[in-house]
Amino acid sequence: MNGDSDKARRNLQRARAITGSDDARSVYAQWAASYDRDVFSTLRVTGTDTIADLLYDHTGDIGVARVLDAGCGTGAVAARLKAHGFDQIDGVDLSPEMLKIADAKQLYRTLVEADLNQPLDLPHSPYTAIVSAGTFTTGHVGADGFHNLFAHLQANGLMACVIANPVWQRDRFDGLIDNMPVEVVTNRIEATIPDAEPDAHMLVLRRN
Numbered sequence: 322m323n324g325d326s327d328k329a330r331r332n333l334q335r336a337r338a339i340t341g342s343d344d345a346r347s348v349y350a351q352w353a354a355s356y357d358r359d360v361f362s363t364l365r366v367t368g369t370d371t372i373a374d375l376l377y378d379h380t381g382d383i384g385v386a387r388v389l390d391a392g393c394g395t396g397a398v399a400a401r402l403k404a405h406g407f408d409q410i411d412g413v414d415l416s417p418e419m420l421k422i423a424d425a426k427q428l429y430r431t432l433v434e435a436d437l438n439q440p441l442d443l444p445h446s447p448y449t450a451i452v453s454a455g456t457f458t459t460g461h462v463g464a465d466g467f468h469n470l471f472a473h474l475q476a477n478g479l480m481a482c483v484i485a486n487p488v489w490q491r492d493r494f495d496g497l498i499d500n501m502p503v504e505v506v507t508n509r510i511e512a513t514i515p516d517a518e519p520d521a522h523m524l525v526l527r528r529n
């Protein structure tokens with residue numbers, strides 16, 4: 322393993338050990354500058370593109386879709402969605418440092434600094450789609466955040482989220498989605514890093 326790879330893995334492990342929102346702000350403040358290089362060039366994380374592609378596969382009229390990218394970080398989901406032709410994308414994240422990098426890429430209509438674990442005040446709600454990658458993971462956001470976001474999804478809207486296995490099990494997502502007014506469009510478990518064990522659900526729901 323080379324130095325870059327070591328450092329990227331250490332940063333990823335530190336993020337997976339986050340203990341709550343204050344810790345998340347501090348970890349991502351330190352990681353923001355090297356996040357894109359570590360995650361996408363060095364570790365070649367795939368979950369971000371996969372969930373954006375799944376949203377694209379199931380969205381009827383991309384031209385009118387209004388998308389919220391939850392835990393948008395530096396903007397990687399929006400970059401993929403833009404390449405697919407999506408144009409109206411808003412982002413929400415709790416890290417000002419990650420949002421600053423996303424903002425510089427000029428991918429988003431609006432960026433909001435907010436904690437997904439709290440009820441959300443979003444100026445352009447409701448959305449035709451909500452997408453999230455890398456955010457439903459240990460120490461970050463769980464079932465409460467999922468419900469907070471769902472409140473901003475319009476009828477027939479799509480919710481496409483990567484949900485790490487430990488969060489899926491801890492927060493009993495099987496039962497949770499059984500009790501929501503949704504149709505399950507996709508729910509498959511796969512690896513989010515090449516050659517790793519399957520570690521996350523690729524979940525796409527349509528709101529009734």
Ligand SMILES: C[S@@+](CC[C@H](N)C(=O)[O-])C[C@H]1O[C@@H](n2cnc3c(N)ncnc32)[C@H](O)[C@@H]1O
Nearest residue numbers: 345369392393394397414415416436437454455
């Ligand atoms: C692993 S990054 C994923 C970023 C981006 N979605 C991607 O695929 O590259 C997780 C993001 O979730 C954000 N985050 C963590 N906890 C959060 C919370 N409670 N509310 C909002 N955002 C949060 C972090 O600031 C970070 O930008």
